[in-house]
Amino acid sequence: MAPVSNNSDVLQVISRIQTGDQNAREDFLNEYKPFIAKTAMNLCKRPLQWEHSDELSIALIAFNTAIDTYNIQKEIPFLPYAKVVINNRLKDLFRKESRLRIECSFDMEDTEGKISSPAEIQSACTEFRNRTIEDERREELEEYETLLEKFGVDFEALVEVSPKHKDSRQTLFKVAGFIAEQEQIMEQLLAKKQLPISELILKTGVNRKTLERGRKFIIATSLVLYYPMQFPYLYSHINQGTD
Incomplete structure:
Protein backbone atom coordinates (compact mmCIF):
# COMPACT_ATOMS: atom_id res chain seq x y z
CA MET A 1 0.00 0.00 0.00
CA ALA A 2 1.47 3.35 -1.05
CA PRO A 3 1.71 6.17 1.50
CA VAL A 4 -1.13 8.67 1.56
CA SER A 5 0.21 11.70 -0.29
CA ASN A 6 -2.74 14.11 -0.41
CA ASN A 7 -2.58 16.37 2.65
CA SER A 8 -6.36 16.30 3.18
CA ASP A 9 -6.25 12.49 3.21
CA VAL A 10 -3.31 12.61 5.60
CA LEU A 11 -5.30 14.87 7.92
CA GLN A 12 -8.19 12.40 7.93
CA VAL A 13 -5.85 9.56 8.91
CA ILE A 14 -4.17 11.63 11.63
CA SER A 15 -7.57 12.65 12.97
CA ARG A 16 -8.52 8.97 13.31
CA ILE A 17 -5.21 8.21 15.01
CA GLN A 18 -5.55 11.08 17.47
CA THR A 19 -8.99 9.82 18.45
CA GLY A 20 -7.60 6.40 19.30
CA ASP A 21 -7.48 4.32 16.10
CA GLN A 22 -4.34 2.29 16.80
CA ASN A 23 -4.64 0.17 13.65
CA ALA A 24 -4.57 3.36 11.60
CA ARG A 25 -1.49 4.50 13.57
CA GLU A 26 0.40 1.28 12.92
CA ASP A 27 -0.52 1.29 9.21
CA PHE A 28 0.46 4.96 8.89
CA LEU A 29 3.81 4.42 10.58
CA ASN A 30 4.59 1.40 8.41
CA GLU A 31 3.62 3.27 5.24
CA TYR A 32 5.87 6.20 6.09
CA LYS A 33 8.94 4.25 7.14
CA PRO A 34 10.62 5.15 3.80
CA PHE A 35 9.96 8.84 4.50
CA ILE A 36 11.30 8.49 8.04
CA ALA A 37 14.41 6.68 6.82
CA LYS A 38 15.05 9.20 4.04
CA THR A 39 14.70 12.12 6.45
CA ALA A 40 17.11 10.55 8.93
CA MET A 41 19.66 9.58 6.27
CA ASN A 42 19.58 13.04 4.67
CA LEU A 43 20.47 14.53 8.03
CA CYS A 44 23.04 11.88 8.96
CA LYS A 45 24.63 11.95 5.47
CA ARG A 46 25.10 8.19 5.47
CA PRO A 47 23.11 4.96 4.89
CA LEU A 48 21.09 3.62 7.83
CA GLN A 49 19.50 0.23 8.44
CA TRP A 50 16.40 -0.40 10.53
CA GLU A 51 17.90 -3.41 12.27
CA HIS A 52 21.17 -1.73 13.22
CA SER A 53 20.81 2.07 13.34
CA ASP A 54 19.71 3.77 16.54
CA GLU A 55 19.07 6.94 14.54
CA LEU A 56 16.17 5.24 12.75
CA SER A 57 14.63 4.10 16.03
CA ILE A 58 14.83 7.66 17.34
CA ALA A 59 13.42 9.02 14.05
CA LEU A 60 10.49 6.58 14.24
CA ILE A 61 9.71 7.64 17.80
CA ALA A 62 9.92 11.29 16.71
CA PHE A 63 7.53 10.67 13.81
CA ASN A 64 5.09 9.01 16.22
CA THR A 65 5.40 12.03 18.51
CA ALA A 66 4.71 14.30 15.53
CA ILE A 67 1.43 12.49 14.92
CA ASP A 68 0.32 13.12 18.50
CA THR A 69 1.44 16.76 18.68
CA TYR A 70 0.32 17.86 15.21
CA ASN A 71 -2.41 20.51 15.27
CA ILE A 72 -4.86 19.69 12.51
CA GLN A 73 -6.43 23.15 12.75
CA LYS A 74 -3.24 24.89 11.62
CA GLU A 75 -2.58 25.32 7.92
CA ILE A 76 0.77 23.52 8.02
CA PRO A 77 1.22 20.33 5.94
CA PHE A 78 1.93 17.36 8.16
CA LEU A 79 5.00 15.92 6.43
CA PRO A 80 7.11 19.10 6.64
CA TYR A 81 6.08 19.33 10.28
CA ALA A 82 7.07 15.72 10.90
CA LYS A 83 10.40 16.31 9.14
CA VAL A 84 11.14 19.20 11.52
CA VAL A 85 10.27 17.05 14.56
CA ILE A 86 12.53 14.22 13.35
CA ASN A 87 15.39 16.56 12.52
CA ASN A 88 15.12 18.37 15.85
CA ARG A 89 15.18 15.09 17.77
CA LEU A 90 18.22 13.85 15.87
CA LYS A 91 20.00 17.22 16.07
CA ASP A 92 19.45 17.19 19.82
CA LEU A 93 21.13 13.79 19.92
CA PHE A 94 24.03 15.07 17.79
CA ARG A 95 24.45 18.17 19.98
CA LYS A 96 24.69 16.01 23.07
CA GLU A 97 27.25 13.78 21.38
CA SER A 98 29.16 16.81 20.12
CA ARG A 99 29.29 18.32 23.62
CA LEU A 100 30.68 15.07 24.90
CA ARG A 101 33.36 15.01 22.20
CA ILE A 102 34.35 18.57 23.08
CA GLU A 103 34.45 17.67 26.77
CA CYS A 104 36.53 14.64 25.88
CA SER A 105 38.94 16.72 23.81
CA PHE A 106 39.42 19.15 26.69
CA ASP A 107 39.90 16.25 29.04
CA MET A 108 42.41 14.29 26.96
CA GLU A 109 44.99 14.54 29.71
CA ASP A 110 44.43 12.72 32.96
CA THR A 111 45.80 13.82 36.33
CA GLU A 112 49.13 12.19 35.51
CA GLY A 113 49.47 14.05 32.21
CA LYS A 114 48.72 11.00 30.09
CA ILE A 115 47.05 11.78 26.76
CA SER A 116 43.80 9.86 26.12
CA SER A 117 43.85 7.85 22.92
CA PRO A 118 41.26 8.32 20.12
CA ALA A 119 39.90 4.87 21.02
CA GLU A 120 39.32 5.99 24.61
CA ILE A 121 37.55 9.13 23.41
CA GLN A 122 35.40 7.10 21.01
CA SER A 123 34.56 4.73 23.84
CA ALA A 124 33.38 7.63 25.98
CA CYS A 125 31.24 8.96 23.12
CA THR A 126 29.74 5.51 22.57
CA GLU A 127 28.91 5.30 26.25
CA PHE A 128 27.14 8.66 26.04
CA ARG A 129 25.22 7.52 22.96
CA ASN A 130 24.05 4.43 24.81
CA ARG A 131 22.87 6.59 27.70
CA THR A 132 20.79 8.63 25.24
CA ILE A 133 19.08 5.48 23.99
CA GLU A 134 18.52 4.44 27.59
CA ASP A 135 16.76 7.76 28.16
CA GLU A 136 14.38 6.89 25.32
CA ARG A 137 13.74 3.49 26.88
CA ARG A 138 13.16 5.05 30.29
CA GLU A 139 10.58 7.46 28.85
CA GLU A 140 8.84 4.54 27.18
CA LEU A 141 8.74 2.56 30.43
CA GLU A 142 7.31 5.53 32.30
CA GLU A 143 4.54 5.87 29.72
CA TYR A 144 3.90 2.12 29.90
CA GLU A 145 3.76 2.18 33.69
CA THR A 146 1.18 4.99 33.57
CA LEU A 147 -0.95 2.98 31.13
CA LEU A 148 -0.77 -0.15 33.29
CA GLU A 149 -1.98 1.77 36.33
CA LYS A 150 -5.28 2.37 34.54
CA PHE A 151 -5.75 -1.40 34.46
CA GLY A 152 -4.80 -1.92 38.08
CA VAL A 153 -1.49 -3.51 37.14
CA ASP A 154 1.63 -2.61 39.10
Whole structure:
Protein backbone atom coordinates (compact mmCIF):
# COMPACT_ATOMS: atom_id res chain seq x y z
CA MET A 1 0.00 0.00 0.00
CA ALA A 2 1.47 3.35 -1.05
CA PRO A 3 1.71 6.17 1.50
CA VAL A 4 -1.13 8.67 1.56
CA SER A 5 0.21 11.70 -0.29
CA ASN A 6 -2.74 14.11 -0.41
CA ASN A 7 -2.58 16.37 2.65
CA SER A 8 -6.36 16.30 3.18
CA ASP A 9 -6.25 12.49 3.21
CA VAL A 10 -3.31 12.61 5.60
CA LEU A 11 -5.30 14.87 7.92
CA GLN A 12 -8.19 12.40 7.93
CA VAL A 13 -5.85 9.56 8.91
CA ILE A 14 -4.17 11.63 11.63
CA SER A 15 -7.57 12.65 12.97
CA ARG A 16 -8.52 8.97 13.31
CA ILE A 17 -5.21 8.21 15.01
CA GLN A 18 -5.55 11.08 17.47
CA THR A 19 -8.99 9.82 18.45
CA GLY A 20 -7.60 6.40 19.30
CA ASP A 21 -7.48 4.32 16.10
CA GLN A 22 -4.34 2.29 16.80
CA ASN A 23 -4.64 0.17 13.65
CA ALA A 24 -4.57 3.36 11.60
CA ARG A 25 -1.49 4.50 13.57
CA GLU A 26 0.40 1.28 12.92
CA ASP A 27 -0.52 1.29 9.21
CA PHE A 28 0.46 4.96 8.89
CA LEU A 29 3.81 4.42 10.58
CA ASN A 30 4.59 1.40 8.41
CA GLU A 31 3.62 3.27 5.24
CA TYR A 32 5.87 6.20 6.09
CA LYS A 33 8.94 4.25 7.14
CA PRO A 34 10.62 5.15 3.80
CA PHE A 35 9.96 8.84 4.50
CA ILE A 36 11.30 8.49 8.04
CA ALA A 37 14.41 6.68 6.82
CA LYS A 38 15.05 9.20 4.04
CA THR A 39 14.70 12.12 6.45
CA ALA A 40 17.11 10.55 8.93
CA MET A 41 19.66 9.58 6.27
CA ASN A 42 19.58 13.04 4.67
CA LEU A 43 20.47 14.53 8.03
CA CYS A 44 23.04 11.88 8.96
CA LYS A 45 24.63 11.95 5.47
CA ARG A 46 25.10 8.19 5.47
CA PRO A 47 23.11 4.96 4.89
CA LEU A 48 21.09 3.62 7.83
CA GLN A 49 19.50 0.23 8.44
CA TRP A 50 16.40 -0.40 10.53
CA GLU A 51 17.90 -3.41 12.27
CA HIS A 52 21.17 -1.73 13.22
CA SER A 53 20.81 2.07 13.34
CA ASP A 54 19.71 3.77 16.54
CA GLU A 55 19.07 6.94 14.54
CA LEU A 56 16.17 5.24 12.75
CA SER A 57 14.63 4.10 16.03
CA ILE A 58 14.83 7.66 17.34
CA ALA A 59 13.42 9.02 14.05
CA LEU A 60 10.49 6.58 14.24
CA ILE A 61 9.71 7.64 17.80
CA ALA A 62 9.92 11.29 16.71
CA PHE A 63 7.53 10.67 13.81
CA ASN A 64 5.09 9.01 16.22
CA THR A 65 5.40 12.03 18.51
CA ALA A 66 4.71 14.30 15.53
CA ILE A 67 1.43 12.49 14.92
CA ASP A 68 0.32 13.12 18.50
CA THR A 69 1.44 16.76 18.68
CA TYR A 70 0.32 17.86 15.21
CA ASN A 71 -2.41 20.51 15.27
CA ILE A 72 -4.86 19.69 12.51
CA GLN A 73 -6.43 23.15 12.75
CA LYS A 74 -3.24 24.89 11.62
CA GLU A 75 -2.58 25.32 7.92
CA ILE A 76 0.77 23.52 8.02
CA PRO A 77 1.22 20.33 5.94
CA PHE A 78 1.93 17.36 8.16
CA LEU A 79 5.00 15.92 6.43
CA PRO A 80 7.11 19.10 6.64
CA TYR A 81 6.08 19.33 10.28
CA ALA A 82 7.07 15.72 10.90
CA LYS A 83 10.40 16.31 9.14
CA VAL A 84 11.14 19.20 11.52
CA VAL A 85 10.27 17.05 14.56
CA ILE A 86 12.53 14.22 13.35
CA ASN A 87 15.39 16.56 12.52
CA ASN A 88 15.12 18.37 15.85
CA ARG A 89 15.18 15.09 17.77
CA LEU A 90 18.22 13.85 15.87
CA LYS A 91 20.00 17.22 16.07
CA ASP A 92 19.45 17.19 19.82
CA LEU A 93 21.13 13.79 19.92
CA PHE A 94 24.03 15.07 17.79
CA ARG A 95 24.45 18.17 19.98
CA LYS A 96 24.69 16.01 23.07
CA GLU A 97 27.25 13.78 21.38
CA SER A 98 29.16 16.81 20.12
CA ARG A 99 29.29 18.32 23.62
CA LEU A 100 30.68 15.07 24.90
CA ARG A 101 33.36 15.01 22.20
CA ILE A 102 34.35 18.57 23.08
CA GLU A 103 34.45 17.67 26.77
CA CYS A 104 36.53 14.64 25.88
CA SER A 105 38.94 16.72 23.81
CA PHE A 106 39.42 19.15 26.69
CA ASP A 107 39.90 16.25 29.04
CA MET A 108 42.41 14.29 26.96
CA GLU A 109 44.99 14.54 29.71
CA ASP A 110 44.43 12.72 32.96
CA THR A 111 45.80 13.82 36.33
CA GLU A 112 49.13 12.19 35.51
CA GLY A 113 49.47 14.05 32.21
CA LYS A 114 48.72 11.00 30.09
CA ILE A 115 47.05 11.78 26.76
CA SER A 116 43.80 9.86 26.12
CA SER A 117 43.85 7.85 22.92
CA PRO A 118 41.26 8.32 20.12
CA ALA A 119 39.90 4.87 21.02
CA GLU A 120 39.32 5.99 24.61
CA ILE A 121 37.55 9.13 23.41
CA GLN A 122 35.40 7.10 21.01
CA SER A 123 34.56 4.73 23.84
CA ALA A 124 33.38 7.63 25.98
CA CYS A 125 31.24 8.96 23.12
CA THR A 126 29.74 5.51 22.57
CA GLU A 127 28.91 5.30 26.25
CA PHE A 128 27.14 8.66 26.04
CA ARG A 129 25.22 7.52 22.96
CA ASN A 130 24.05 4.43 24.81
CA ARG A 131 22.87 6.59 27.70
CA THR A 132 20.79 8.63 25.24
CA ILE A 133 19.08 5.48 23.99
CA GLU A 134 18.52 4.44 27.59
CA ASP A 135 16.76 7.76 28.16
CA GLU A 136 14.38 6.89 25.32
CA ARG A 137 13.74 3.49 26.88
CA ARG A 138 13.16 5.05 30.29
CA GLU A 139 10.58 7.46 28.85
CA GLU A 140 8.84 4.54 27.18
CA LEU A 141 8.74 2.56 30.43
CA GLU A 142 7.31 5.53 32.30
CA GLU A 143 4.54 5.87 29.72
CA TYR A 144 3.90 2.12 29.90
CA GLU A 145 3.76 2.18 33.69
CA THR A 146 1.18 4.99 33.57
CA LEU A 147 -0.95 2.98 31.13
CA LEU A 148 -0.77 -0.15 33.29
CA GLU A 149 -1.98 1.77 36.33
CA LYS A 150 -5.28 2.37 34.54
CA PHE A 151 -5.75 -1.40 34.46
CA GLY A 152 -4.80 -1.92 38.08
CA VAL A 153 -1.49 -3.51 37.14
CA ASP A 154 1.63 -2.61 39.10
CA PHE A 155 4.63 -2.54 36.79
CA GLU A 156 7.04 -3.55 39.54
CA ALA A 157 4.87 -6.56 40.42
CA LEU A 158 4.90 -7.92 36.87
CA VAL A 159 8.09 -9.85 37.51
CA GLU A 160 6.45 -11.71 40.37
CA VAL A 161 3.31 -12.62 38.40
CA SER A 162 5.15 -13.58 35.21
CA PRO A 163 5.03 -17.33 34.54
CA LYS A 164 8.27 -19.11 35.31
CA HIS A 165 7.74 -22.13 33.04
CA LYS A 166 8.22 -21.74 29.29
CA ASP A 167 5.01 -23.60 28.37
CA SER A 168 2.90 -21.44 30.67
CA ARG A 169 4.56 -18.30 29.38
CA GLN A 170 3.94 -19.30 25.76
CA THR A 171 0.28 -20.00 26.52
CA LEU A 172 -0.21 -16.54 28.01
CA PHE A 173 1.69 -14.93 25.11
CA LYS A 174 -0.70 -16.63 22.68
CA VAL A 175 -3.72 -15.39 24.62
CA ALA A 176 -2.31 -11.85 24.66
CA GLY A 177 -1.61 -12.04 20.93
CA PHE A 178 -5.15 -13.26 20.29
CA ILE A 179 -6.59 -10.33 22.25
CA ALA A 180 -4.44 -7.78 20.42
CA GLU A 181 -5.59 -9.13 17.05
CA GLN A 182 -9.30 -9.19 17.94
CA GLU A 183 -10.53 -5.61 17.76
CA GLN A 184 -13.81 -6.31 19.57
CA ILE A 185 -12.12 -8.07 22.50
CA MET A 186 -9.43 -5.40 22.69
CA GLU A 187 -12.08 -2.68 22.79
CA GLN A 188 -13.74 -4.48 25.72
CA LEU A 189 -10.44 -4.63 27.55
CA LEU A 190 -9.69 -0.95 26.93
CA ALA A 191 -13.18 0.14 27.95
CA LYS A 192 -13.79 -2.08 31.00
CA LYS A 193 -10.14 -2.53 32.06
CA GLN A 194 -10.90 -6.22 32.63
CA LEU A 195 -10.28 -9.45 30.74
CA PRO A 196 -13.41 -11.05 29.22
CA ILE A 197 -12.55 -14.38 30.87
CA SER A 198 -15.60 -16.34 29.74
CA GLU A 199 -15.19 -15.29 26.12
CA LEU A 200 -11.49 -16.09 26.18
CA ILE A 201 -12.19 -19.56 27.54
CA LEU A 202 -14.50 -20.26 24.60
CA LYS A 203 -12.26 -18.75 21.92
CA THR A 204 -8.80 -19.81 23.10
CA GLY A 205 -9.51 -23.07 24.91
CA VAL A 206 -7.39 -21.95 27.87
CA ASN A 207 -8.94 -22.84 31.21
CA ARG A 208 -10.28 -20.27 33.67
CA LYS A 209 -7.65 -20.92 36.33
CA THR A 210 -4.80 -20.21 33.93
CA LEU A 211 -6.44 -17.05 32.62
CA GLU A 212 -7.25 -15.68 36.05
CA ARG A 213 -3.80 -16.51 37.40
CA GLY A 214 -2.13 -14.87 34.39
CA ARG A 215 -4.55 -11.92 34.17
CA LYS A 216 -1.99 -9.16 34.84
CA PHE A 217 0.62 -10.69 32.56
CA ILE A 218 -1.92 -11.09 29.74
CA ILE A 219 -3.13 -7.49 30.06
CA ALA A 220 0.39 -6.08 30.19
CA THR A 221 1.51 -8.09 27.16
CA SER A 222 -1.59 -7.47 25.04
CA LEU A 223 -1.21 -3.71 25.51
CA VAL A 224 2.34 -3.77 24.14
CA LEU A 225 1.27 -5.96 21.22
CA TYR A 226 -1.62 -3.61 20.46
CA TYR A 227 0.54 -0.48 20.66
CA PRO A 228 3.81 -1.65 19.02
CA MET A 229 4.78 1.79 17.73
CA GLN A 230 4.07 3.45 21.06
CA PHE A 231 6.29 0.93 22.88
CA PRO A 232 8.91 -0.13 20.28
CA TYR A 233 11.55 -1.26 22.79
CA LEU A 234 9.10 -3.34 24.83
CA TYR A 235 7.59 -4.76 21.65
CA SER A 236 11.03 -5.87 20.47
CA HIS A 237 11.71 -7.43 23.87
CA ILE A 238 8.43 -9.34 23.82
CA ASN A 239 9.07 -10.62 20.30
CA GLN A 240 12.44 -11.96 21.43
CA GLY A 241 10.78 -13.57 24.44
CA THR A 242 8.33 -15.47 22.28
CA ASP A 243 11.03 -17.12 20.17
